[in-house]
Amino acid sequence: MKNTPEFNPQSFAVIGAGPVGSIVAAFLARNGYDVTLCDIIPELVNPALDPGIIIDGAEDLKQKVTRVCTRLPVSVPASTNWATTTPTWSL
Numbered sequence: 001m002k003n004t005p006e007f008n009p010q011s012f013a014v015i016g017a018g019p020v021g022s023i024v025a026a027f028l029a030r031n032g033y034d035v036t037l038c039d040i041i042p043e044l045v046n047p048a049l050d051p052g053i054i055i056d057g058a059e060d061l062k063q064k065v066t067r068v069c070t071r072l073p074v075s076v077p078a079s080t081n082w083a084t085t086t087p088t089w090s091l
């Protein structure tokens with residue numbers, strides 16, 4: 001049996017603050033994960049911080065994410081190990 005480290009991510013970046021991205025971000029945040037919601041349109045991501053993402057329907061939910069961003073780093077080295085690197089976002 002191989003001794004491989006368990007994959008156990010604690011933070012997520014969700015790219016796109018449309019309906020699907022917002023739902024994914026809200027449920028990840030509700031379950032205790034560190035969530036960064038990214039979109040190029042500030043008006044889509046800023047409400048995710050305050051008042052939070054609001055989902056009305058079968059399961060009502062209002063959930064804030066950890067942070068938002070409207071730009072990704074311009075260049076990232078191909079050798080970047082995202083499993084061990086915490087991204088820094090320039091806002």
